Amino acid sequence: MAEFLQQLLNGLSLGAIYALIALGYTMVYGVLRFINFAHSDVFMVGAFIGYYAGKLVPEGTIWGGLLVLAIAMAGCAILGMTIERLAYRPLRGAATLNVLITAIGVSLLLEYSGQVFFGAAPRTFPAVFPSANFSVGGLVISSNQIVVIVVATLLMIALEFIVHRTKIGTAMRAVSLNPKAAQLVGINNDVVISFTFGLGSALAAAGGILYALNYPSIEPLMGVMPGLKAFVAAVLGGIGNIPGAALGGLILGVVETFVNGSQWSTYKDAIAFAILIAILLFRPAGLLGKFTVEKV
Amino acid sequence: MPRPHLYLVAALLVAFGLSRFSDQIDPYFLDVGMGIGINIILAVSLNLVNGYTGQFSLGHAGFMAVGAYLSAAVTVFLGPKILGADGGTALQQGALFFGALVAGGLSAAFAGLLVGVPSLRLKGDYLALVTLGFGEIIRVIFQNVEVLGGALGLNGIPAYTSIFWVLAVVSLSVFVVLCLVHSTYGRGFLATHDDEIASEAVGLNTTRYKIVAFVIGAFFAGTAGGLYGHFKMTITPTGFDFTKSIEIVVMVILGGMGNTIGVILAAILLTLLPELLRPIAEYRMVLYSFLLIVLMLVRPQGLFNFKFVRTKT
Numbered sequence: 001m002a003e004f005l006q007q008l009l010n011g012l013s014l015g016a017i018y019a020l021i022a023l024g025y026t027m028v029y030g031v032l033r034f035i036n037f038a039h040s041d042v043f044m045v046g047a048f049i050g051y052y053a054g055k056l057v058p059e060g061t062i063w064g065g066l067l068v069l070a071i072a073m074a075g076c077a078i079l080g081m082t083i084e085r086l087a088y089r090p091l092r093g094a095a096t097l098n099v100l101i102t103a104i105g106v107s108l109l110l111e112y113s114g115q116v117f118f119g120a121a122p123r124t125f126p127a128v129f130p131s132a133n134f135s136v137g138g139l140v141i142s143s144n145q146i147v148v149i150v151v152a153t154l155l156m157i158a159l160e161f162i163v164h165r166t167k168i169g170t171a172m173r174a175v176s177l178n179p180k181a182a183q184l185v186g187i188n189n190d191v192v193i194s195f196t197f198g199l200g201s202a203l204a205a206a207g208g209i210l211y212a213l214n215y216p217s218i219e220p221l222m223g224v225m226p227g228l229k230a231f232v233a234a235v236l237g238g239i240g241n242i243p244g245a246a247l248g249g250l251i252l253g254v255v256e257t258f259v260n261g262s263q264w265s266t267y268k269d270a271i272a273f274a275i276l277i278a279i280l281l282f283r284p285a286g287l288l289g290k291f292t293v294e295k296v
Numbered sequence: 297m298p299r300p301h302l303y304l305v306a307a308l309l310v311a312f313g314l315s316r317f318s319d320q321i322d323p324y325f326l327d328v329g330m331g332i333g334i335n336i337i338l339a340v341s342l343n344l345v346n347g348y349t350g351q352f353s354l355g356h357a358g359f360m361a362v363g364a365y366l367s368a369a370v371t372v373f374l375g376p377k378i379l380g381a382d383g384g385t386a387l388q389q390g391a392l393f394f395g396a397l398v399a400g401g402l403s404a405a406f407a408g409l410l411v412g413v414p415s416l417r418l419k420g421d422y423l424a425l426v427t428l429g430f431g432e433i434i435r436v437i438f439q440n441v442e443v444l445g446g447a448l449g450l451n452g453i454p455a456y457t458s459i460f461w462v463l464a465v466v467s468l469s470v471f472v473v474l475c476l477v478h479s480t481y482g483r484g485f486l487a488t489h490d491d492e493i494a495s496e497a498v499g500l501n502t503t504r505y506k507i508v509a510f511v512i513g514a515f516f517a518g519t520a521g522g523l524y525g526h527f528k529m530t531i532t533p534t535g536f537d538f539t540k541s542i543e544i545v546v547m548v549i550l551g552g553m554g555n556t557i558g559v560i561l562a563a564i565l566l567t568l569l570p571e572l573l574r575p576i577a578e579y580r581m582v583l584y585s586f587l588l589i590v591l592m593l594v595r596p597q598g599l600f601n602f603k604f605v606r607t608k609t
Contacts, residue, residue: 035421090593096420097352101549102592104542108585116578228432235425270436273429280426281414 002138007261008254013145013214015253016152020207021230022237022245023159024200030176030240031196034096037103038083039204040227041110042076044220046205047125047212048118049075054126065129069151072209073202080201081194089190114220122219125212148210155206156246159199163242168195176240225269229256232276238289247288304471311463318459326459330527332567333462334520337469339547339563340556341516344473346545347554348482349509350489351416352424355431356517356544358411359404361536362434363518364525365444367400368453371526375454393456397465397522404518405511407434412510416503428538439533449532450525457527465523469516474556476512485509489554546588552598561600 021043028036049072057064087106091099132143163169171192174182183189211226212218233252237244252272260268279286318326342356371392379388415426439447476482484505487495495502525531547566551559573580591599 035425087589087593091596094596097549097553098592098596100352100421100424101546102589104546105585105588105592108542109582109589112581112585116582228428231425232429235422266440267436270433273432276429277415277426277433280418280422284418284422 006139007257009139009141009145011254011257012250013148013253014257015233015250016148017207017211017214017249018226018230018233018253019246019249020152020155020203020210021226022233022249023156023242024204025231025234026237026239026242026245027172027196027200029234030242031172031179031193032088032099034099035103035231036197036200037100037227038106038110039200040223040230041107041114042080042083042201042223043204043208043211043227044114044218044223045079045110046072046076046201046208047218047222048114048220049205050128050209050212051123051125051218054128057128059127060130062130065147068128069206069209072205076205076208077198077202080197080204084194084197089193111220111224118220120220122217125216125218127213127216128209129213144213147213151206151210155203159203159242162199168192172196229272232272235276235286236279238286241286241288241290244286244288248286300471300475304467307467307471308464311460311467314463315458315460321459328567328571330457330459330462330523332564333459333466334524334527335544335547335563335567336466336560337516337520337523338544339551339559340466340469340473341513341520342544343548343551343554343556343559344477344485345509345513346548347552347559348473348477348489349485349506350553351506351509352420353427353510353513354424354538354541354545355411355427355429355434356513357536357538357540358427358431358434359408359514359517360521360524360540361438361531361533362407362514362521363400363404364521364531364536365400365438365450366403366518367396367522368450368525368531369444370396370399371454371456372450372452389454389456393461393526396456396526397461397519400522401515401518404521405515407518408511408514409507412507412514416506416510428541431536431538431541435533435536438536445532447533449530449535451530453525453529453531455526455529457523462523462527465516465519469519470556470560472512472516486554550591550599552600555598555600558598558600562598565599 021039024039024042025036028034028039050068053068053071054064057067083106087102088099091102129147130143134141134143161169163172171182171187172195174185174187175189175192179189182192207226207230208223211222229252230249233248234245235248236251237246237248239245252275255275256268256271259265259271264271321329338356338360342353345351345353375392375396378384378392384392411427411430415423415430418426438444444450477485484495484500484502487498487500488502488505492502521536543566547562548559550566551557551562569584570580573583576583
């Protein structure tokens with residue numbers, strides 16, 4: 001039983017990170033209807049900004065850690081908006097495939113530039129938050145797991161607030177529902193899309209730092225696998241659906257951790273894709289998504 | 297194209313003639329040439345699915361992996377038993393390699409059928425993701441099969457691939473794809489691409505067309521995998537990950553979807569580009585991805601597509 005709870009806890013903290021990344025995919029899909037392949041590399045850049053910022057603050061303090069988090073989130077928000085402005089905005093209204101290929105191009109550009117500027121060798125992420133292990137009734141809880149779960153929860157509450165209680169959030173939901181109608185009622189779609197990219201990228205940066213705290217080896221290709229899995233999480237929860245992305249991320253994190261702890265551990269990278277295929281075949285709208293009938 | 301069969305025979309003769317002189321060609325050029333050929337097969341076969349039929353597949357490397365592993369298994373495990381201890385004559389080796397390539401292609405085609413039947417019900421982004429997922433699953437499975445080397449890969453594959461085999465399969469794949477799409481039956485692929493609903497309304501079984509395109513595409517990807525394995529002499533599962541699939545997709549997009557000549561040119565260009573950019577070694581991939589973005593922004597219909605643009609997806 002203790003082992004089960006331990007795995008569940010590990011799974012939830014991994015799932016919380018997937019959820020943070022998945023939120024970015026799902027929001028961008030909501031407003032633009034395309035898969036932002038570069039999102040996983042924004043996650044990587046977030047971890048690297050954290051790496052460099054982490055060297056400037058004293059190690060092992062909560063405020064230092066939060067400062068690193070804030071710097072990385074701000075940096076990635078700017079990066080995300082820049083990518084949208086330069087690469088995606090000129091293609092507004094172009095064929096889906098072209099946008100998809102551009103996104104892949106941006107993803108490759110970030111990865112290869114990362115290899116040139118940061119070097120391809122893995123680096124050790126500094127312990128920016130205080131680290132300690134607590135044991136509660138046979139469970140070992142690391143302070144990093146607490147940080148992950150607390151930060152992820154707070155960010156998701158903040159996101160929920162932004163999306164449902166602010167003007168720009170209402171505009172985001174309007175664009176996601178019907179871009180043309182949103183324009184007709186006076187919403188500047190470009191501003192909203194730009195904001196969405198910034199928000200999603202900031203969450204990805206937070207995910208990157210939290211991921212790097214738990215798996216403290218960072219390199220330019222670190223985003224590929226977590227990114228793909230977070231995307232699966234977004235589809236699992238119902239793409240375009242914000243609570244769905246959080247739910248999907250948690251489910252995926254838990255399932256993956258349990259598979260990793262079983263005799264099938266070498267298949268852990270395949271399990272996410274098996275889930276993806278199953279969900280697309282049997283419930284393409286996702287767990288929380290609404291199924292829409294295709295009109296002819 | 298009048299009398300396409302004559303072109304095929306001519307191409308095979310040229311391939312045979314060229315292979316006679318392969319000793320006199322600089323090995324570096326020969327290597328690059330074979331790499332180009334293998335990429336052409338991959339791009340042309342994917343073009344049947346992505347270009348002509350309009351179904352966006354991101355899992356081509358998975359089928360390549362199936363073909364590479366199966367054909368390598370034939371020559372590595374069955375080869376010594378069939379050829380005997382002395383290794384057999386050149387003709388026997390050729391026959392074995394031919395058998396291995398066919399086995400690789402057929403197994404990839406079978407994998408294509410297994411993947412295609414459930415996933416081709418989906419469209420657009422979702423289809424791309426499911427094929428990507430299947431491609432990754434195929435890779436992870438090979439990573440776990442100990443007989444085939446597991447994560448370390450399969451080594452000691454005999455170097456059977458020569459410029460003759462590459463050119464022969466290139467001409468065969470181009471021949472099959474061109475004849476198919478220009479046949480009466482093949483109009484169905486284009487119709488499926490142009491308007492699925494209208495095609496169904498006039499009685500075409502679009503699902504069937506998609507699956508046929510997928511299976512044929514997978515077959516040639518499998519043979520390309522077989523050639524690749526016997527060219528590099530070693531294969532690892534990571535060599536067939538989704539970056540490889542994307543590389544092939546980029547060739548198809550740059551060539552202009554559904555334009556075989558353009559796709560061939562793009563395959564040549566994109567294989568040569570990293571070689572040409574070698575002097576600026578570490579920046580070459582940065583430049584490559586940058587060019588990709590710029591190209592999509594300024595010439596979205598593909599570099600070599602001079603025809604009327606079909607932008608519909």
